[in-house]
Amino acid sequence: MAVFEIINEGWISRRRLEEGGRTGAPNCVLTSGGALICTYIIQSAMGSNDFVPHLARSHDGGVTWQQYGPIWPDLAAAWSILVTGSRAPNGDLYLFGSRCPIDVPEETFWCEETQGLKQNELVWSRSSDDGATWTEPAVIPMPVAGAAEAPAPMCVSRNGRWLCCYSPYNTFDSSLTVDRSKAVILVSDDEGQTWQHGHMLSYHEPETGSAVAAVTELSDGRFLGAGWHLHLADKQDYPNGFALSNDGWHWEPTGSTGVMGQSVGLAPLPDGRVLMSFTQRKHAEIGIGIAVASPESGDFGLQHKEIVWAAERAMEHNSSGDHGDWLDFAFGMPALTLLDADTVLMGFWLHQADGRGARYVRLRMNDS
Numbered sequence: 001m002a003v004f005e006i007i008n009e010g011w012i013s014r015r016r017l018e019e020g021g022r023t024g025a026p027n028c029v030l031t032s033g034g035a036l037i038c039t040y041i042i043q044s045a046m047g048s049n050d051f052v053p054h055l056a057r058s059h060d061g062g063v064t065w066q067q068y069g070p071i072w073p074d075l076a077a078a079w080s081i082l083v084t085g086s087r088a089p090n091g092d093l094y095l096f097g098s099r100c101p102i103d104v105p106e107e108t109f110w111c112e113e114t115q116g117l118k119q120n121e122l123v124w125s126r127s128s129d130d131g132a133t134w135t136e137p138a139v140i141p142m143p144v145a146g147a148a149e150a151p152a153p154m155c156v157s158r159n160g161r162w163l164c165c166y167s168p169y170n171t172f173d174s175s176l177t178v179d180r181s182k183a184v185i186l187v188s189d190d191e192g193q194t195w196q197h198g199h200m201l202s203y204h205e206p207e208t209g210s211a212v213a214a215v216t217e218l219s220d221g222r223f224l225g226a227g228w229h230l231h232l233a234d235k236q237d238y239p240n241g242f243a244l245s246n247d248g249w250h251w252e253p254t255g256s257t258g259v260m261g262q263s264v265g266l267a268p269l270p271d272g273r274v275l276m277s278f279t280q281r282k283h284a285e286i287g288i289g290i291a292v293a294s295p296e297s298g299d300f301g302l303q304h305k306e307i308v309w310a311a312e313r314a315m316e317h318n319s320s321g322d323h324g325d326w327l328d329f330a331f332g333m334p335a336l337t338l339l340d341a342d343t344v345l346m347g348f349w350l351h352q353a354d355g356r357g358a359r360y361v362r363l364r365m366n367d368s
Contacts, residue, residue: 026358027084032091086153096154116170117147143197146178152214180209267336
């Protein structure tokens with residue numbers, strides 16, 4: 001019996017095919033006032049270095065959405081910004097991600113030769129009024145060589161510790177050596193004034209690396225990190241990796257979730273378990289799945305996994321679905337938001353025959 005049942009689904013932001021452009025990285029946050037806000041990015045084309053973060057709001061649990069436009073319209077010409085949102089225990093909202101300078105209009109942020117990103121920097125922002133206004137992006141110093149892939153939200157813990165993670169990537173500079181075998185964790189105990197760094201996920205198989213890493217705080221105060229584990233040479237996938245930490249700073253050895261997926265999203269449950277969303281483009285049924293787990297030291301504790309949304313197609317032009325074909329992906333980046341004890345909202349980006357944009361699916365969990 002399926003554990004997840006679709007209640008309803010629809011568009012957060014939809015663009016007609018003839019409009020062109022791309023919408024990506026939708027991420028929904030339940031505010032202290034009970035509203036949902038969704039941050040997502042719009043760019044002119046896949047691979048174009050012109051991410052513009054937008055915001056939408058829902059007052060009916062995600063059924064209908066009102067668009068509020070760019071978060072920082074005055075920065076759109078100078079900076080390509082990709083951020084996702086989270087909520088702190090005190091109700092403040094945060095955005096975390098990366099920004100990259102725009103040197104030439106219509107330039108790309110991807111170099112096929114080096115398999116690298118244009119050099120970027122990490123940033124964060126805060127809202128104390130449920131997303132009505134946001135501080136200017138503040139820079140987090142890059143702790144290691146390379147560019148940053150940082151699609152997951154900041155985690156503000158119940159004791160006030162801030163945690164962010166990212167996967168180091170090659171840059172356009174072919175002479176730069178980047179350690180891609182680890183996902184970096186950034187920790188601040190003074191609300192972003194200073195940062196320390198360490199390694200959240202570490203892969204030891206030859207020529208393997210990290211992508212699309214995420215971190216969350218479980219209900220018992222432990223921290224869980226997870227991410228896409230892939231072979232950097234042949235682009236094949238391993239099961240997603242995970243690691244646990246008692247303090248967010250010292251991490252246990254990286255283990256396998258047993259879930260063969262790609263990008264991940266994490267949502268802790270009140271009973272100590274966690275939901276992990278994942279994409280499948282080539283391993284089984286094509287679509288987006290959710291796994292239910294009860295992580296313990298050395299064991300992800302996988303209890304159930306299923307595809308909850310089936311895609312019409314995995315790729316726009318019939319390519320392999322490997323990491324190296326990411327410019328051809330037709331859907332991705334599923335993010336989870338717990339609405340109540342048994343209802344979850346999943347946001348993701350979608351480019352299918354009936355439209356392109358930010359999509360949501362609202363699901364009911366059934367443990368019986």
